Amino acid sequence: xxxxxxxxxxxxxxxxxxxxxxxxxxxxxxxxxxxxxxxxxxxxxxxxxxxxxxxxxxxxxxxxxxxxxxxxxxxxxxxxxxxxxxxxxxxxxxxxxxxxxxxxxxxxxxxx
Amino acid sequence: xxxxxxxxxxxxxxxxxxxxxxxxxxxxxxxxxxxxxxxxxxxxxxxxxxxxxxxxxxxxxxxxxxxxxxxxxxxxxxxxxxxxxxxxxxxxxxxxxxxxxxxxxxxxxxxxxx
Numbered sequence: 001x002x003x004x005x006x007x008x009x010x011x012x013x014x015x016x017x018x019x020x021x022x023x024x025x026x027x028x029x030x031x032x033x034x035x036x037x038x039x040x041x042x043x044x045x046x047x048x049x050x051x052x053x054x055x056x057x058x059x060x061x062x063x064x065x066x067x068x069x070x071x072x073x074x075x076x077x078x079x080x081x082x083x084x085x086x087x088x089x090x091x092x093x094x095x096x097x098x099x100x101x102x103x104x105x106x107x108x109x110x111x112x
Numbered sequence: 113x114x115x116x117x118x119x120x121x122x123x124x125x126x127x128x129x130x131x132x133x134x135x136x137x138x139x140x141x142x143x144x145x146x147x148x149x150x151x152x153x154x155x156x157x158x159x160x161x162x163x164x165x166x167x168x169x170x171x172x173x174x175x176x177x178x179x180x181x182x183x184x185x186x187x188x189x190x191x192x193x194x195x196x197x198x199x200x201x202x203x204x205x206x207x208x209x210x211x212x213x214x215x216x217x218x219x220x221x222x223x224x225x226x
Contacts, residue, residue, distance in 0.1 A: 032213050043116075043202050043217030044155070087153055093213065100213075102155045 002027040004092050006103030013080050014111050021106045023090035024072040027099065030092040033066060033073045036102075038087045047088075048075070080110045115139050116218040118203050124224045125193055133188045133221045135203030144186035145215065146178060147202040155202075161186055162208060190223075198225045 003026040013019050025033075031052040036044035050057045050064045050073065057064050061080075066073040077084055087107050093100030116137045125131055137144065143162040149155050159178045160167045166178065175191045190197060203218040 034213065038153075041219075043204070043220055044215075045217065046214045049214070089155060100157070102157075105153045105155070107153070 002030060002092055002099050002101040004090060004101045004103040006090055006106055008106060010107045012109045012111060015080060015082060017080055019077045019080055019108055021075045021088055022072060023103050025092040029094060032093050034091050035064060035075050036089045044089055082110050082112055084108060085110045116203055116205055116216050118218040118221050120221060122222050126226055127193055127195060129193050130191045131193060133201055135186050135218060136184055137205040139205055139216060141205035141207050143206050143208045145204040146188050149200045149202060193225045195225050198223055
């Protein structure tokens with residue numbers, strides 16, 4: 001089955017700096033890679049996703065890159081703000097949502 | 113107008129009891145899920161269910177059972193609660209299909225077993 005690893009487990013950055021979280025996956029059949037943000041006391045919420053036919057996707061300060069050959073994908077947050085502080089989860093799954101697995105999460109702290 | 117709702121938000125109970133957590137989604141989605149999040153924040157899928165198929169994570173004890181009275185509801189029943197069942201449980205839903213992978217999560221139910 002699919003196995004998703006995520007690094008680092010914790011990350012502290014100064015406000016305004018960039019943050020990068022990396023994930024690797026094992027199943028070459030996975031084609032859909034979402035990122036979820038979980039704020040304290042809430043459920044995870046999708047912030048960006050990418051499919052295997054695309055190498056990079058950007059939405060304002062957030063971008064995701066995918067290297068399907070190496071089976072890794074990364075989340076990039078630029079100009080971080082205190083409200084970016086949360087736990088971030090990557091996930092990998094098939095195009096129809098099958099065989100999905102979440103990574104273990106990264107706790108991001110943005111220091112003012 | 114909450115998309116995915118769960119009740120109760122907090123549940124404190126004694127070992128050996130039987131309890132249920134309710135979940136409702138008003139998004140018209142076809143697939144619903146239950147997740148367990150432990151103290152280290154690991155999110156583990158327990159069940160996924162649509163009107164055709166129940167997929168059970170093989171690591172989930174059979175003391176846990178999902179029950180779906182209709183497409184908008186997927187309740188979680190837990191029998192003979194154990195200390196290790198203490199966690200936050202999340203319900204989620206998705207439309208399914210090629211463009212329907214996004215999962216919408218409920219606010220979670222924090223279960224404490226004493």
